[in-house]
Amino acid sequence: xxxxxxxxxxTALHGxxxxxxxxxxxxxxxxxxxxxxxxxxxWSTSESGxxxxxxxxxxxxxxxTQYWDKVITYCVSVICQx
Numbered sequence: 247x248x249x250x251x252x253x254x255x256x257t258a259l260h261g262x263x264x265x266x267x268x269x270x271x272x273x274x275x276x277x278x279x280x281x282x283x284x285x286x287x288x289w290s291t292s293e294s295g296x297x298x299x300x301x302x303x304x305x306x307x308x309x310x311t312q313y314w315d316k317v318i319t320y321c322v323s324v325i326c327q328x
Contacts, residue, residue: 283298286298286301
């Protein structure tokens with residue numbers, strides 16, 4: 247006869263549920279990203295996509311934009327000095 251211990255069943259079940267949870271989270275994050283981009287109008291026209299990118303730069307990433315402006319200014323000043 248073939249006997250299966252409860253520990254091996256619990257371990258296999260836990261691994262299966264962990265994989266399902268992990269894959270479910272990935273699917274939810276992907277669906278959420280698609281929903282947000284469609285809702286913001288990124289996929290409709292180039293103008294609405296540009297507007298969405300501008301809103302992202304203005305409200306979400308202002309420090310990043312300021313940082314890259316400083317980097318570009320510094321690089322141009324170094325190149326011009328040579």
